[in-house]
Amino acid sequence: MRTVEHTRQGEAAQVLTLREEPRRPAPGPGPGPGEVLVRLLVRPVHPGDLVGVEGMPGQPEQESEQQSAARIPGVEGMGVVESVGTGVHAPRPGQRVAVFPAPGTWSDFVVVPAALAVPVPDGVSDETAALMLVNPLTLRMLYRALEDALRGRTGPVLQTAAGSSVGRLVSAAADRHGLELINLVRSTSGAGKVRTLHPSQPVIATCDDDWQGQVRRHAGARGVQVVLDSVGGAMTLELSGLLADGGTLVSYGQLGSGTTPLEALPLVARGLTVRGVSILHWMSRTAEERAQDVAFAQDLARSTPDLLQVAGSYDLADFKAAVEHARRPGKSGTVLLTTPLTADSGQGAAR
Numbered sequence: 316m317r318t319v320e321h322t323r324q325g326e327a328a329q330v331l332t333l334r335e336e337p338r339r340p341a342p343g344p345g346p347g348p349g350e351v352l353v354r355l356l357v358r359p360v361h362p363g364d365l366v367g368v369e370g371m372p373g374q375p376e377q378e379s380e381q382q383s384a385a386r387i388p389g390v391e392g393m394g395v396v397e398s399v400g401t402g403v404h405a406p407r408p409g410q411r412v413a414v415f416p417a418p419g420t421w422s423d424f425v426v427v428p429a430a431l432a433v434p435v436p437d438g439v440s441d442e443t444a445a446l447m448l449v450n451p452l453t454l455r456m457l458y459r460a461l462e463d464a465l466r467g468r469t470g471p472v473l474q475t476a477a478g479s480s481v482g483r484l485v486s487a488a489a490d491r492h493g494l495e496l497i498n499l500v501r502s503t504s505g506a507g508k509v510r511t512l513h514p515s516q517p518v519i520a521t522c523d524d525d526w527q528g529q530v531r532r533h534a535g536a537r538g539v540q541v542v543l544d545s546v547g548g549a550m551t552l553e554l555s556g557l558l559a560d561g562g563t564l565v566s567y568g569q570l571g572s573g574t575t576p577l578e579a580l581p582l583v584a585r586g587l588t589v590r591g592v593s594i595l596h597w598m599s600r601t602a603e604e605r606a607q608d609v610a611f612a613q614d615l616a617r618s619t620p621d622l623l624q625v626a627g628s629y630d631l632a633d634f635k636a637a638v639e640h641a642r643r644p645g646k647s648g649t650v651l652l653t654t655p656l657t658a659d660s661g662q663g664a665a666r
């Protein structure tokens with residue numbers, strides 16, 4: 316049994332370590348009532364996982380419940396149900412499942428409530444299944460925030476980091492729903508990639524001196540109604556300047572550097588709204604909404620697996636190389652950490 320863990324926040328390459336134990340699964344209690352033990356095969360390296368390891372710039376280090384307790388990164392993954400606790404009728408041992416929210420997926424095993432182990436549809440690969448939940452569910456949350464902010468209007472909407480995995484889902488949804496979307500990326504080569512995928516959508520590179528002028532020309536007299544932003548930092552001020560009066564900045568990530576003080580934003584004078592969206596709040600949505608979101612994610616994985624692109628795969632023990640790749644500029648898709656399905660895998664995979 317292998318586990319990647321850390322006992323303090325800091326540069327991932329320095330604070331993360333691999334713990335190997337001869338026994339499997341984890342020593343200690345198995346799945347309790349209503350829980351399942353999942354033998355994980357694939358899990359992603361999301362930017363948010365690295366924030367959990369390294370902390371947010373400018374924020375105090377998160378205190379763990381027990382100072383010396385090791386924390387295991389990862390909130391999503393896919394694998395095979397190894398065993399189930401009392402009262403669990405589904406999923407069954409041997410079934411392939413995707414799990415979220417499942418804190419600690421950078422390990423060979425994780426225990427989750429049975430309700431959070433989502434069956435992987437037939438025909439969906441393990442790699443696609445490992446990416447089936449977090450980003451598609453984030454798309455659903457962003458889309459709800461977008462609809463609230465537009466209040467029946469049509470756009471235009473501006474998104475940053477359009478070449479990111481989430482950005483590509485937003486662009487595909489815009490094509491599907493006829494949403495007027497303007498894409499921002501940071502490089503000319505990144506702009507070329509997004510243009511190839513979505514030829515009908517404008518793409519602007521922020522390395523161009525007049526990128527803000529280009530956005531204004533595309534937005535026209537109405538101005539940008541909503542910004543979907545995962546860059547933040549110093550760019551927040553420039554993005555708010557592109558919004559029409561009464562517009563909304565939806566913030567859902569912090570890829571960029573620098574800061575913008577709240578006082579610098581023309582919130583009062585121009586009636587702007589700033590709204591945060593986080594997948595960490597998905598569990599507080601109603602059970603019906605969550606069921607719809609999961610059905611959407613399963614359908615997306617089945618029908619358009621190309622939208623859940625894999626940038627590269629690494630064995631769990633090669634987590635340092637995986638983290639380096641996840642940070643590499645110009646990558647397309649998400650980096651995965653894998654565990655081979657070995658002969659001692661218990662119930663094994665029904666694949």
Ligand SMILES: NC(=O)c1ccc[n+]([C@@H]2O[C@H](COP(=O)([O-])OP(=O)(O)OC[C@H]3O[C@@H](n4cnc5c(N)ncnc54)[C@H](OP(=O)(O)O)[C@@H]3O)[C@@H](O)[C@H]2O)c1
Pocket residue numbers: 361362363449450453476477478479480481482500501502505545546567568569570571572592593594595641643644645646647648649
């Ligand atoms: N709020 C939530 O619940 C939630 C959920 C999922 C993701 N997110 C956030 O969404 C963002 C994208 O996640 P992802 O998994 O889609 O990322 P990803 O696939 O790893 O892609 C990262 C993208 O960000 C771009 N980028 C990196 N640093 C940048 C910077 N300083 N300025 C502009 N662009 C930059 C990269 O551009 P290049 O191609 O030029 O390198 C790349 O296109 C992250 O901030 C993540 O934390 C938030």
